[in-house]
Amino acid sequence: MEVERPANLAFGDFATNLAMKLARPLRKSPLEIAETLAGALRDGEDRELFAAVDVARPGFLNLRVANSAWEAVVADVLAAPATWGRIPTVNPRKVNVEFVSANPTGPLTVGNARGAFVGDLLCRVLEAGGQTVTREYYFNDSGAQVGHLGASVAAVRDGLPVPEDGYKGAYVEDLARELPDDVWAAASAGDGDPAEAVGAWASHRVRGMIEASLARLGVNFDVWKSEASLHSEGWVSRAVERLRDAGQVYEQDGALWFRSTAFGDDKDRVIYKSDGRPTYFAADIGYVTEKFSRGFDHLIYIWGVDHHGTIARNKNAAQAMGYDPEHYQVLLIGWVRFIADGLEVSMSKRAGTFVTLDDLLDAVGTDAARWYFASRATHVEIDFDIELAKKQSAENPVYYVQYAHARIASIVRKAAEAGIAPAASIAGLLAGEPELALARVVAQLPEVVEDAVRAEETQGITSYVTDLATQFHAFYRDAHVVDAAEPERSSKRLALALAAQTTLRNALDLLGISAPDSM
RNA sequence: GCGCCUGUAGCUCAGCGGAUAGAGCGUCGGCCUCCGGAGCCGAAGGUCGCAGGUUCGAAUCCUGUCGGGCGCGCCA
Numbered sequence: 001m002e003v004e005r006p007a008n009l010a011f012g013d014f015a016t017n018l019a020m021k022l023a024r025p026l027r028k029s030p031l032e033i034a035e036t037l038a039g040a041l042r043d044g045e046d047r048e049l050f051a052a053v054d055v056a057r058p059g060f061l062n063l064r065v066a067n068s069a070w071e072a073v074v075a076d077v078l079a080a081p082a083t084w085g086r087i088p089t090v091n092p093r094k095v096n097v098e099f100v101s102a103n104p105t106g107p108l109t110v111g112n113a114r115g116a117f118v119g120d121l122l123c124r125v126l127e128a129g130g131q132t133v134t135r136e137y138y139f140n141d142s143g144a145q146v147g148h149l150g151a152s153v154a155a156v157r158d159g160l161p162v163p164e165d166g167y168k169g170a171y172v173e174d175l176a177r178e179l180p181d182d183v184w185a186a187a188s189a190g191d192g193d194p195a196e197a198v199g200a201w202a203s204h205r206v207r208g209m210i211e212a213s214l215a216r217l218g219v220n221f222d223v224w225k226s227e228a229s230l231h232s233e234g235w236v237s238r239a240v241e242r243l244r245d246a247g248q249v250y251e252q253d254g255a256l257w258f259r260s261t262a263f264g265d266d267k268d269r270v271i272y273k274s275d276g277r278p279t280y281f282a283a284d285i286g287y288v289t290e291k292f293s294r295g296f297d298h299l300i301y302i303w304g305v306d307h308h309g310t311i312a313r314n315k316n317a318a319q320a321m322g323y324d325p326e327h328y329q330v331l332l333i334g335w336v337r338f339i340a341d342g343l344e345v346s347m348s349k350r351a352g353t354f355v356t357l358d359d360l361l362d363a364v365g366t367d368a369a370r371w372y373f374a375s376r377a378t379h380v381e382i383d384f385d386i387e388l389a390k391k392q393s394a395e396n397p398v399y400y401v402q403y404a405h406a407r408i409a410s411i412v413r414k415a416a417e418a419g420i421a422p423a424a425s426i427a428g429l430l431a432g433e434p435e436l437a438l439a440r441v442v443a444q445l446p447e448v449v450e451d452a453v454r455a456e457e458t459q460g461i462t463s464y465v466t467d468l469a470t471q472f473h474a475f476y477r478d479a480h481v482v483d484a485a486e487p488e489r490s491s492k493r494l495a496l497a498l499a500a501q502t503t504l505r506n507a508l509d510l511l512g513i514s515a516p517d518s519m
Numbered sequence: 520g521c522g523c524c525u526g527u528a529g530c531u532c533a534g535c536g537g538a539u540a541g542a543g544c545g546u547c548g549g550c551c552u553c554c555g556g557a558g559c560c561g562a563a564g565g566u567c568g569c570a571g572g573u574u575c576g577a578a579u580c581c582u583g584u585c586g587g588g589c590g591c592g593c594c595a
Contacts, residue, residue, distance in 0.1 A: 008538070017537065020575070030575080058575055060538070103595085145595075255593050266522080266591075273593040280595050308523055309590045334524075335588065375543090376532065379524065381588060383531070395557085397543055403557050414554050459533060466542070473558060482554050519557065 005444075012054065012062035013440065020059040030059025037061055065440075067430040073443040074426050077499040085445045085506040087453065089130025096291050097123050099302035100214070100221075101138040104206040105149045106349040107171055108213050108357040110384070114336050116357070117373040119302045120219045121458045122331070124510055129453035134296070135220070138287065140227035141203040149206075150199020157184060157198075169352035175202050213357050217366055218512045225290075227283050236278060236286030240271060242321040243285070258285075263316035281310070285317045292323060301330045305379075308332055331456065334381035341387070355386065363390045367513045371398035374511050375462040397466055401504065402516055404469035407476065408501040409517035414482050415494050422495040429492040434478035438496060441471045442503045449510070458511060465507045472500050 006015045019034035026033060034055040041053045041063070052064035077084045099119025102112050123133045140146070152166035156176035162168050179201065187197035207224075214220070230236055240256070243249045248259045254274030258281075261268050271282045291299055303311075311330045319325040338345040338355060347354045360369060363386065372389070375397075376382055415421075430436040441464075448464040481493045505515040 002537090004537080006538075007540090011538070015537085017576095020537085023575080056538075058538090140595080143595080253593080257593090270593045275593080277593090279593070305524065305589055307590085311523095332524080332589095337588090372531095380532090381525070385531080395544065399557055400543085403555085407555060407558085411554050418554090463533060463542070470542095476554080477559060480554065518555085 005447075006062070011056065011060070012052065012064045014063045014065070016061045016063075017059070019055075019061055023059065031055060031057065034059050034061045067436065068427070070430055070436070070439040070443055071426050071428075074439055074496060074499045075424065077442065077502055078422065078424065078495060081502040081506075084502055085128070085449050085510070087129060087446050087450050090453075092130055092132075093297040094132045094134075094295060095126055095298045095300060096134045096136055096294075096296040097126075097300045097302065098136040098138055100219075102210070103140050103143075103145055104203040104210060105145050106167060106169055106206060106354075107209055109347050109349070109354040110338055110357055110360045110386075111336065111347040111354070113357045113360055113369070114333050114373055115302055115304070116214060116217055116219050117370055118331075118333050118378050120217070120512060121370075121374055122300070122302070122456055124512060125449075125452045125456065125458060128449050128510055134222045136223045136225060137221040138225050138227065139207070141200070141207070142226070142228040146199040146203045147193075147195050148199075149202050150195035150197070151193075153179060153202050154187070154194050154198045165350075167350055167352065169349060169354070171206075172352075175205060178205070213361075216358070216361060217370075225287070230283050230286040230290060231278065233290075235290040236282050239285040239289045239317075239321060240282070242289065243271075243317065246320050246322070248320040258313065258317055258320070260313045260316045263312075263319055265312045265316055269313045281313060281317075284310075284314055285321070288314070288318050288323070288328065289321065298327045299329065301328075303330055303332055305332045305335055305381075331378060333378050337381070337383050339383055339385040339387075345386070360386075364396075367398050367402070368396040370511055370513050371396060371462060374458040374513075377457060377459060397462070398513060399519070401465050401469045401508065402514070403519060404472045405501055405504045405508070405515045406517055406519045408472070408497050408504075411476075411481050411497055412494070412501075415490070418482050418484055418490075420482060420487060420490045420494055422498050423488075423491040424495070426492045426495050429489070429496060432479060434475045435493065435496055438471050438475040438500055441468050442496075442499050445503050445507060448507070452510075461507055461510060465504060465511075468500065468504060468507070472497075472504075475500075 003014055003016045006012060019037060020030045022028075022033050023030040038053045038055050038061060041047065041050060041061075049066055049069050050063055051066040052062075054062045054064075056062055097119055099122075100108070100112055100116050102108060108116070119135070123135055126133050148163070148166050149172075152162045152168070152172050153175045155162050155166065156173055157179055162172065166172075179198065183197070183201050184194075187194035187201075190197070211221075240249065243258055248262060249271065250257055250259065255270050256272040257268045258271050259268055269281055270279050271285070272278055288299070308330075314330075315325045315328050318328040338347065340355075345353070345355060364372075368389075372384075426435075426439075430439055444464065448460055451460050452458055475497075479493055481490060481497055483490050508515045
């Protein structure tokens with residue numbers, strides 16, 4: 001059975017289908033059951049919470065909340081604005097969320113942007129639900145890709161063409177120019193390939209650029225984990241031993257395999273190749289043991305859909321190593337097709353054809369970009385028309401919401417000038433229709449947050465906050481707040497406006513979006 | 520071929536078992552002597568890809584089918 005908010009307010013504030021669900025087991029008509037339930041509520045100890053309890057065909061039980069109950073909620077908001085919207089912790093777990101994790105071989109692209117926003121949004125929502133969250137970035141600064149980057153930078157420095165398998169973006173030229181002479185001299189002097197030393201310098205440099213871009217988004221990672229450390233600190237070999245102890249590895253053709261098929265995978269997976277070198281998967285399983293050793297109850301990975309084929313082997317390995325596979329969770333983010341001039345823009349760092357995350361922020365702004373990704377389901381693919389986004393950024397719904405917030409701030413200023421202070425209680429105010437409509441929406445925030453936490457999605461928050469802004473604008477139109485002739489009513493309306501402002505601010509904060517006092 | 524995701528208004532997307540299917544943008548028409556017009560009011564626009572099924576009730580669940588995307592390496 002469910003309690004829900006009916007699409008049509010005429011049916012009430014809440015509705016339940018309980019009677020219809022009970023009809024079959026009780027072998028009674030839904031209407032009959034609903035009447036019984038309605039009677040119990042009308043005479044129950046909480047009866048003063050309801051203004052009306054009605055029964056509707058084919059068996060809905062509709063509840064209308066008493067104005068005094070809404071007024072009490074508004075008073076609660078004003079009494080503790082900072083915590084309004086936080087919900088009781090249902091699942092007090094310690095969660096590790098790994099996202100972005102782009103290797104430091106070039107600046108973050110708009111392709112990485114969605115992962116950055118979605119990951120941060122998820123963390124914020126989990127935190128609102130009382131969970132302890134660690135934001136983690138996994139990178140490899142010692143592999144073949146970094147070697148290619150070093151070779152590319154070294155080639156440019158030497159005035160030679162970039163190698164076939166190198167990186168061709170303009171940033172490579174910047175790196176070659178910025179490469180310090182002493183680093184370059186030391187790299188060239190050795191017997192070996194200068195690419196490695198140059199690559200180490202370059203990837204460190206690139207990582208700094210990445211951190212700066214992420215900071216600009218308001219995304220700050222708690223832990224930066226290098227793939228090399230998983231090997232050097234023995235996590236990979238320990239993981240392999242756990243699998244070996246469980247009897248789930250074997251050697252074949254000179255390689256070491258994980259028996260993933262024993263857990264339903266299509267095929268077994270190689271951990272160590274026949275040349276003795278580890279696969280990417282080897283590092284993955286080492287990382288799982290490393291993460292759980294830090295005391296996390298739950299691991300979340302945010303990956304692009306193109307990695308979905310690797311979920312099974314990792315989950316299976318976690319299970320084989322003795323962890324609960326339910327605590328190894330992958331959230332897939334849908335493909336983003338970036339369109340410019342009607343054509344898809346390729347996002348190749350190698351070819352140097354990509355749009356950077358910084359370009360995106362320059363074009364549309366952080367708040368608009370956050371809103372854009374927050375308002376879409378994470379797993380669906382989306383088309384992002386860059387030209388359209390630029391054109392529409394000025395009309396982005398986020399500004400509509402921020403405008404409502406700024407407008408309230410302006411009213412608050414006006415009220416202060418007129419010597420009106422907000423009332424602690426708004427008793428009686430909701431007899432007015434515009435006031436009641438606003439209060440009803442304000443009171444909804446905790447439910448919206450709870451839904452977001454449960455769904456691990458944020459679209460509900462963006463649509464709620466849009467609705468709240470609309471309700472405020474209607475209130476603004478119909479109920480003049482600052483009125484020297486009606487000081488008592490003014491201070492109550494001001495209190496309600498403040499509650500709406502707090503609600504807007506807290507909801508926007510949940511999305512990492514600013515709530516300006518003027519625009 | 521197999522697996523996963525997806526198809527809702529002109530465009531971009533919400534809704535994912537309930538009572539007349541929503542928003543933004545776009546289009547058309549109104550509203551500034553009055554707390555910020557980045558606003559408000561109204562109109563046009565949809566057989567929710569298609570066909571079956573389950574249910575008191577389906578855009579929502581199941582099956583099939585058509586279209587789109589992604590993945591099926593001892594790559595990362």
